[in-house]
Amino acid sequence: MNDRKELIKLKCDMLVNGVRLNELRNDLTESQGWEKERAVNFLPAEIKIGNDVFVQVRENPDANFRIRISGKDLVIENKVNDVISSGEFVSLPPFSKSYTNDLTPFEKIVVYNGICNLNFTWNYYCDYFRTGTECRFCNLTPAQDFYPEENISNARKTASQVADVIEKAKKYHTDPKSILTRGTPPDKQGLGGTVQILEELSKRFPYKNDRERTKLLMTISPTKNISDVKLLHDLGLHSVSFNFEVFDKGYWKAIVPGKDENIGRDLWEASLIDAVKHFGQGRVFTAMIAGLEPAKTLLEGVHWCCDRGIIPIIVPFSPETGSQFEGFRSPTYKWMFDTHYRAAEIISEKLPFINTSDYWKYDAPICAECFTGGFLFDIIRENAGLKEPHSCCELSHEVIGMNIPESNV
Ligand code: SF4
16 A cells, blocks of 8 residues: 555554554564564554554554564555555664763653654653642653653753753754653642753754744643743743643543643633744644544634644544553544544644645644654645655654664664
């Protein structure tokens, strides 16, 4: 299959229903000479399917599709063993084994999304877990118990560690994209260490105009002081996402009680609107999770955002281990695809700059290729006829074969 529209549908299915990996593990042992133990524990984080579509791997033994090795190639097969698409593991960028100036390995500071994005989690502590008001879908703090071998700890990344990684990435791409997120700190107020990070970035990478700002998207909570929105911009932040998660006000109270109690819905909305005044259209986002509320209210949220110049990032619901929704199911593939498709149409119609290659090339801090857990931007770009590979931001030109150890797993 090489039709990009069909491959985006395949991505949707793989995100909603997962993918089978057991046969792949057998193939790795039998045809690639892997030790059994290594193969059994093998879990790729992401995979590239045909036509430059990148998708997060969510294992499910009952999934519709499976990853296999056929001859020398990685392929995606359906339930009756037909090959549906080619596949490739995603390589880590060439600098991934580097160290920061304080001799911390990069792998303790950053993970990579797709082939173009540096993803920093400032810390894994969110005080809403302590007060029992955590967002019901979130597993940020409990993830430390479930994935002890992963790079997940409460240790905060310092401003210079973050800047060291970006500085190195800039040797491989003139304009690398980064996302930084964090949990809510114990005092639940203020911008915390985000200020130091922005000061360090501005010092290290001075800019003369908005286009030269270090391409960093912060996905954080607004504070109680709305003037902090302008402060973020004044400190040099490129773009910001204050995530609604759910739009309907009743669901908001039930599903994100900490956000509701501490910041409140009115201030959340006002902060988003204010952000557009400072950052401009195309640089203000809010994530909304598809599958936690009716399509009708979700799409009302999409309209609300677009009417105010805010880009909604629709994320398909994936029940996380350790969250209060652990064990739940996503909506059906059809619901998910149709809802995303409608959202994409609304965004393209109301925010036409999103249909231009200039936006994805020069301005967007995220793109279809690094948003591997969602497919909204794949649809928007496909419908707009945008064909440039990787939104023009690729940290590594290598896409590795299965024998190369440095894979993004
Ligand atoms: S604010 Fe909500 S989504 Fe963010 S880390 Fe805390 S519980 Fe998770």
